[in-house]
Amino acid sequence: MYKLFFTLFFSRMDPEAAHHLAFRWIRCAARVPVLRTYLAALLAPRYEELRTEALGLRMHGPFGLAAGFDKNAVAIDGMTMLGFDHVEIGTVTAMAQPGNPKKRLFRLVPDRALINRMGFNNDGSAAVAQRLGERRPVFKAVVGVNIGKTKVVPESEAVEDYVTSTERLARHADYLVVNVSSPNTPGLRNLQATESLRPLLTAVREAADRTETRRRVPLLVKIAPDLADEDVDAVADLAVELGLDGIIATNTTIARTGLASPAELTAETGGLSGAPLKERSLQVLRRLYARVGDRITLVGVGGIEDAEDAWQRILAGATLIQAYSAFIYRGPFFSRAIHKGLAAKLAASPYATLAEAVGAGVQDHDRKESSAA
Secondary structure, three states: OHHHHHHHOHHHOOHHHHHHHHHHHHHHHHHOHHHHHHHHHHHOOOOHHHOEEEOOEEEOOOEEEOOOOOOOOOOHHHHHHOOOOEEEEEEEOOOOEOOOOOOOEEEEHHHOEEEEOOOOOEOOHHHHHHHHHHOOOOOOOEEEEEEOOOOOOOHHHHHHHHHHHHHHHHHHOOEEEEEOOOOOOOOHHHHHOHHHHHHHHHHHHHHHHHOOOOOOOOEEEEEOOOOOHHHHHHHHHHHHHHOOOEEEEOOOEOOOOOOOOOHHHHOOOOEEEEHHHHHHHHHHHHHHHHHHOOOOEEEEEOOOOOHHHHHHHHHOOOOEEEEOHHHHHHOOOHHHHHHHHHHHHHHHOOOOOHHHHOOHHHHHHHHHHHHHO
16 A cells, blocks of 8 residues: 555655655654554554663664654654654754755665765754753653764864764763764765774763763764775774774665666765665675674664565674665555564574574674685
């Protein structure tokens, strides 16, 4: 039914307009007590065997909404109602900004993908902090806060810009993410180089620790799939050295290989997300786990479309998984299908818990390579 609805209605609309319309429906539904209770029971059934502990937090399961969907923290209850175990809001910048000129979001339907060059359009960290502070949740939700650099701020002042957002938002975050991997803010990806990343993460950690919070806020960094393997290793080593709590792998890609969509679409600038990102994101995740093991939490995101994809991320080392693009294509029953499928995968596996399965695929691969040698 959703596929038919998507084909007849959403596919004919401008993608950004369709997003805002669907977003409005979700928010409205979450405000009606009887309706949200019914939808939560239908779309967000809980599986005891999927309960997950990560970053010092207890979650109903490992599956969350990636940053980019709820940029301004206005639909956390709505997305929880739809079955997401955690919701990462943002990306939020220190200053409010409109983002890049429209048109800036494109559907690549044959590839089950999106291209976006939104440019961190958001209300700014002061407004988002106020909204989070005034929030009265109707569902218990784990809320991550993803922060990025304001576009007009020069690269030389990036640290101060991130610190400003941290000071405003850390007290409201269950975990905090430093985003240095979007391709849509000029110069942002330069901050992934370890000589730039070290002082940035150090300053954000210190700012978060200065903030009056109920607990130490876990700090993660989100990286791009386009990093060379040696740079992935360098970020992994830096994360361990600095005592980071986690790495999110990965953001969108600027690559355009193997796409089936028309050339006029694939030529659009911006970050590509969805199914084409699947293999590279999985490679990066495996490489990270082989480097850091269980010393820090890994979050797998990029091209996750079904329970098999989610299971493969867990086997590759992800304790938590996230999605965004597939939600657009799969619709409101997406989270329900992921949870049901993951529970079946776990039951059919040799593992008693999801925690036992984390990284098991990488360990098996390493053992096979050692035996072959």
